[in-house]
Amino acid sequence: xxxxxxxxxxxxERAFQRERLAKKQAEEVLExxxxxxxxxxxxxxxxxxxxQHTHDELKLAQTQLIHSERMASVGQLAAGIAHEINxxxxxxxxNLNSLQRYTTSLTSIVNTCARFLESIRNRIPTCMTEDLxxxxxxxxxxxxxxxxxxxxxxxxxxxxxAERITDIVTGLRNFSRLDEEELKAADxxxxxxxxxxxxxxxxxxxxxxxxxxxxxxxxxCHPGQLNQVxxxxxxxxxxxCQDNGRIEIRTYANNTDVFVDIEDNGCGIADENLSAIFTxxxxxxxxxxxxxxxxxxxxxxVKKHGGDIRVRKAKNTGxxxxxxxxxxxxxxxxxASFTVDDQLRSxxxxxxxxx
Amino acid sequence: xxxxxLVDDEQHILNALRRELNGSSWSVTATSxxxxxxxxxxxxxxxxxxxxxxxxxxxxVELLTRVHKLWPETVSIILSGYxxxxxxxKAVNEVELFRYALKxxxxxxxxxxxxxxxxxxxxxxxxQRLIAESNWRNDKALRREAEIQKFEKQEPGLTQxxxxxxxxxxxxxxxx
Numbered sequence: 001x002x003x004x005x006x007x008x009x010x011x012x013e014r015a016f017q018r019e020r021l022a023k024k025q026a027e028e029v030l031e032x033x034x035x036x037x038x039x040x041x042x043x044x045x046x047x048x049x050x051x052q053h054t055h056d057e058l059k060l061a062q063t064q065l066i067h068s069e070r071m072a073s074v075g076q077l078a079a080g081i082a083h084e085i086n087x088x089x090x091x092x093x094x095n096l097n098s099l100q101r102y103t104t105s106l107t108s109i110v111n112t113c114a115r116f117l118e119s120i121r122n123r124i125p126t127c128m129t130e131d132l133x134x135x136x137x138x139x140x141x142x143x144x145x146x147x148x149x150x151x152x153x154x155x156x157x158x159x160x161x162a163e164r165i166t167d168i169v170t171g172l173r174n175f176s177r178l179d180e181e182e183l184k185a186a187d188x189x190x191x192x193x194x195x196x197x198x199x200x201x202x203x204x205x206x207x208x209x210x211x212x213x214x215x216x217x218x219x220x221c222h223p224g225q226l227n228q229v230x231x232x233x234x235x236x237x238x239x240x241c242q243d244n245g246r247i248e249i250r251t252y253a254n255n256t257d258v259f260v261d262i263e264d265n266g267c268g269i270a271d272e273n274l275s276a277i278f279t280x281x282x283x284x285x286x287x288x289x290x291x292x293x294x295x296x297x298x299x300x301x302v303k304k305h306g307g308d309i310r311v312r313k314a315k316n317t318g319x320x321x322x323x324x325x326x327x328x329x330x331x332x333x334x335x336a337s338f339t340v341d342d343q344l345r346s347x348x349x350x351x352x353x354x355x
Numbered sequence: 356x357x358x359x360x361l362v363d364d365e366q367h368i369l370n371a372l373r374r375e376l377n378g379s380s381w382s383v384t385a386t387s388x389x390x391x392x393x394x395x396x397x398x399x400x401x402x403x404x405x406x407x408x409x410x411x412x413x414x415x416v417e418l419l420t421r422v423h424k425l426w427p428e429t430v431s432i433i434l435s436g437y438x439x440x441x442x443x444x445k446a447v448n449e450v451e452l453f454r455y456a457l458k459x460x461x462x463x464x465x466x467x468x469x470x471x472x473x474x475x476x477x478x479x480x481x482x483q484r485l486i487a488e489s490n491w492r493n494d495k496a497l498r499r500e501a502e503i504q505k506f507e508k509q510e511p512g513l514t515q516x517x518x519x520x521x522x523x524x525x526x527x528x529x530x531x
Contacts, residue, residue: 086436
């Protein structure tokens with residue numbers, strides 16, 4: 001066996017080289033691993049962020065769902081209550097009417113008696129003048145003249161009140177129609193008027209409302225949901241207003257779209273907030289006063305109708321919100337679904353004829 | 356006097372309606388129990404029946420269906436606080452409903468509606484009478500026809516006799 005023994009110096013050099021290579025390789029592996037690890041970490045972080053985002057979106061959708069469901073059940077409740085109010089309202093209004101007739105008769109009877117007593121004053125025996133005086137004293141003491149004058153007013157005012165209750169109930173019924181989820185042709189002006197009736201009590205003491213409702217074509221829409229949009233925008237306008245508030249509501253249309261402008265002369269929206277107002281939970285109101293959902297829900301509803309909400313500054317102070325709704329959005333959608341149906345049907349027919 | 360039956364489970368509504376009709380040409384009968392109304396209607400008719408829709412035990416449409424079967428000349432009206440479209444449709448289709456009126460009502464409109472209900476009742480009565488009369492005429496004509504056929508059977512040729520314009524009998528050879 002003849003082996004070639006390397007020289008010690010040479011062998012040390014080789015060992016050293018081998019060691020260095022191994023070390024370098026190990027370092028490379030380590031570096032690659034750590035880079036991979038780092039990248040994986042980054043991916044996880046990214047995915048986490050995405051998940052978080054999805055989670056937020058889901059949470060938001062859920063909140064909106066709960067909110068809109070609550071609005072819907074409030075609507076149903078309101079409609080139920082409206083119906084219940086109609087019965088007592090019916091007899092209150094009717095009785096006020098009867099009361100008015102009765103008092104007219106009573107007053108006429110009493111007046112006739114008074115005139116009669118007056119006319120016989122000079123013809124009755126002296127022993128009875130004292131009785132007559134007593135009658136007249138009673139009439140004066142009971143404030144007859146005032147009562148006769150006031151009673152008509154009392155009844156008239158009560159009738160006005162009854163009429164207003166009836167109006168509110170009608171408004172509630174119109175606003176929260178149970179078939180609101182149904183798609184149907186509606187005139188937005190009617191929706192706005194019904195909504196104004198609902199908001200009347202909130203508006204009354206804070207600002208005046210000027211409406212300039214132009215002629216609009218009927219559009220296919222979910223009227224109840226759009227009323228909710230108008231209510232949100234009108235209430236925002238009211239809340240933006242100080243004393244002497246003024247809200248202008250204009251509607252107009254072109255060939256393709258209808259527009260609703262809601263302008264207020266209130267405090268306006270700060271520039272830095274403009275981009276955030278449609279963000280859910282964004283609110284400038286004190287805690288507990290606003291959900292910060294009104295505009296975001298309105299936006300979602302209008303988007304569903306294929307439209308848009310735009311906001312700009314009004315001339316002096318305040319803001320103008322414009323709701324834009326395409327006239328044909330749902331019509332086109334329906335036509336599209338019909339053609340799909342037709343295609344499916346014709347396919348089905350073809351298959352039938354083959355088999 | 357025009358006769359009206361009012362049915363509403365809310366006594367206050369009946370009182371209010373009575374007041375509205377007080378001094379008018381309507382004689383008012385009213386009950387807050389729809390079953391009592393049904394029992395009365397078994398015995399007698401009214402010119403107009405105005406009923407609430409939602410009542411316990413017997414609803415307005417059920418009551419008015421009975422009215423329509425028993426008394427076709429009676430005019431039916433629903434007076435309801437509910438504007439439930441489905442109920443309205445059902446009422447109009449099942450009963451020959453004259454009106455579906457809403458609570459709260461307007462006094463003037465209510466009286467006008469009852470006036471036109473009265474006119475409608477008169478028309479129904481007239482058409483019912485005309486139908487009866489024409490039925491009676493029809494019966495009479497049929498009876499006569501049967502009698503003539505009986506004579507013809509007893510005396511063949513008897514009903515074929517012709518009369519001259521003066522009422523004398525034409526003999527066969529005279530006719531030519």
